[in-house]
Amino acid sequence: MYLDNSLEYILVIFIGFVAGAINTIAGGGSLLTLPILIFLGLPPAIANATNRIGILFQASSGAAGYASKGVTNFPFNLYMGISALFGSLIGAKIAMEIDGQLFNRILALIMIFVLIIILFKPKQNDVILPERLTGKYLFFSIIVFFFIGIYGGFINAGIGIVIMLFLNSFNRLSLVKSNATKVSLVSIYTFAAVVYFALNDKIDWEVGFVLALGMSSGAWFSSRWSVNKGDKFIKIFLTVVITLMSIRLWFFS
Numbered sequence: 001m002y003l004d005n006s007l008e009y010i011l012v013i014f015i016g017f018v019a020g021a022i023n024t025i026a027g028g029g030s031l032l033t034l035p036i037l038i039f040l041g042l043p044p045a046i047a048n049a050t051n052r053i054g055i056l057f058q059a060s061s062g063a064a065g066y067a068s069k070g071v072t073n074f075p076f077n078l079y080m081g082i083s084a085l086f087g088s089l090i091g092a093k094i095a096m097e098i099d100g101q102l103f104n105r106i107l108a109l110i111m112i113f114v115l116i117i118i119l120f121k122p123k124q125n126d127v128i129l130p131e132r133l134t135g136k137y138l139f140f141s142i143i144v145f146f147f148i149g150i151y152g153g154f155i156n157a158g159i160g161i162v163i164m165l166f167l168n169s170f171n172r173l174s175l176v177k178s179n180a181t182k183v184s185l186v187s188i189y190t191f192a193a194v195v196y197f198a199l200n201d202k203i204d205w206e207v208g209f210v211l212a213l214g215m216s217s218g219a220w221f222s223s224r225w226s227v228n229k230g231d232k233f234i235k236i237f238l239t240v241v242i243t244l245m246s247i248r249l250w251f252f253s
Contacts, residue, residue, distance in 0.1 A: 002040070002041050002042045002043075002046065002204055002207065003040060003041070003204075003206075003207055008040055009207075009210055011036070011040070012036070012037075012040070012207060012210050012211050012214065013210055013211075013213060013214035013217075014214065015032055015033055015036045015211075015214065016033060016054055016210070016211040016212070016213065016214020016215040016217075016218060017214040017215070017217050017218035017221070018032060018218060019032045019033045019054070019214070019215055019218060020054075020058060020214065020215035020216060020217065020218025020219035020220075020221075021218040021219065021221060022218075023058065023160065023215070023218075023219060028114055028115070028118050028157070028158050028160075028161060028242075029215070029218075030051060030055065030156055030157040030158065031111050031114060031115070031157050031158060031242050031245075032241065032242075032245075033051050033054060033211060033215070034047060034048060034051045034107065034155070034157055035107065035111070035245040035246075035248070035249060036245075037050060037051060037207070037211075038104065038107075038249070039245075039248070042204060042207070043100060044100040044103040044104055044107075045095065045096055045098075045100065045103070045202055046202055046203070046204055048095050048103070048155060048202075049095075049193075049194075049197035049198075049202035049203045050202075050203050050204045050205075050207050050208045050211070051156075051208075051211065052156070052190055052193055052194050052197065052203075052208075053194065053203065053205070053208030053209060053211060053212050054208065054211040054212040054214070054215040054216075055156060055186070055190050055215075056187060056190045056191060056194055056212075057212035057215065057216055058183075058212070058215045058216055058219055059183045059184075059186040059187035059190060060183075060187040060191075061216060061219070062179075062180075062183035062187075062219070063180070063183045063184040063187050066176075066179070066180035066183065066184070067180075067184075071176055071177065071180045072180065072184075073133070073173070073177055073180065073181045073184075076133045076138070076171075076181065077180075077181045077184040077185055078184075078188075079138065079141075079142060080141060080142065080145045080181065080185045081145075081184060081185035081187075081188030081189060082188065083142045083143075083145045083146045083149065084145045084146065084148055084149030084152060084185055084188065084189040085149060085188055085189045085192045086146060086149065087145070087146040087147060087148065087149025087150040087151075087152070087153060087189070088149040088150070088152050088153030088189040088190070088192050088193045088196075089153060089192055089193070089196055090149075090150050090153060091149065091150040091151060091152060091153025091154035091155075091193070092153040092154070092192075092193045092196040092197060093153075093196070094150075094153075094154050095153065095154045095155065096197070096200060096202060104249045104250070105249065105250055106155070107155065107157070107246075107249055108245075108246040108247075108249040108250040109246075109250075110155060110157055110158065111157065111158075111242045111245065111246040111249075112242070112243070112246050113158075114157060114158030114161065115239060115242045115243070117158065117161055117162070118158075118161060119239065128174065129172045130172065131171060131172050131173060131177075132170070132171050132172050133171060137170070137171060140170075141166075141170070141171060144166060144170075145185065148162065148163060148166075149189045152186070152189050152190070152193070153189065153192075153193045153196075156190070156193075159186075160182055160186065163178075163181075163182045163185070163186070164178050164179065164182055167181055167182065
């Protein structure tokens with residue numbers, strides 16, 4: 001137990017809500033939740049592991065939602081998920097063993113890097129083209145997602161943006177299918193990371209479930225009430241908040 005008053009839990013729910021909304025509109029919600037957990041007093045390894053509960057809930061609910069509407073890429077998403085799963089175990093092990101201060105500084109650099117991707121990422125293509133899911137494309141994708149899994153197991157922040165860009169540009173999946181595949185494989189490798197962290201007693205379950213409640217609520221709200229200017233607003237918001245939090249992590253951790 002690292003949180004000791006109701007105001008801190010309310011903050012976790014609120015940040016989770018905002019992160020869930022951001023993930024639905026633009027991506028990068030973990031760039032908010034993970035630093036906030038650290039600022040609230042959770043050791044970096046505990047914060048990193050606990051953050052996965054919210055990610056797992058959101059990704060799993062998203063995968064179930066797409067499947068219920070018949071949007072699936074089976075067995076391609078399963079192949080990518082299993083490949084990323086093995087990578088995530090390596091990444092989780094690294095995350096547990098790294099020094100806390102070094103982790104904070106790595107996180108600060110990643111936050112700035114991912115913010116740049118969010119601000120300047122190329123426009124994704126939603127023109128219907130022949131999908132590339134077999135042969136050499138399948139083989140190369142399996143290798144790529146193994147390394148994506150390593151990063152996902154290590155810190156995960158901002159990985160959804162990279163996954164979407166790769167699936168859309170290399171495998172030529174539509175934006176809807178890219179997102180459906182993303183949440184499916186993220187749920188697979190995140191589940192493995194959660195099990196690994198749990199076996200090593202690195203998760204604050206109470207905080208994790210509170211965060212998951214906020215993220216799920218934010219995703220539900222955003223998916224139904226997003227507006228045309230939402231993406232622009234989110235980019236401005238992320239620029240200010242992530243810059244401030246990365247400075248805090250680098251110089252005052």
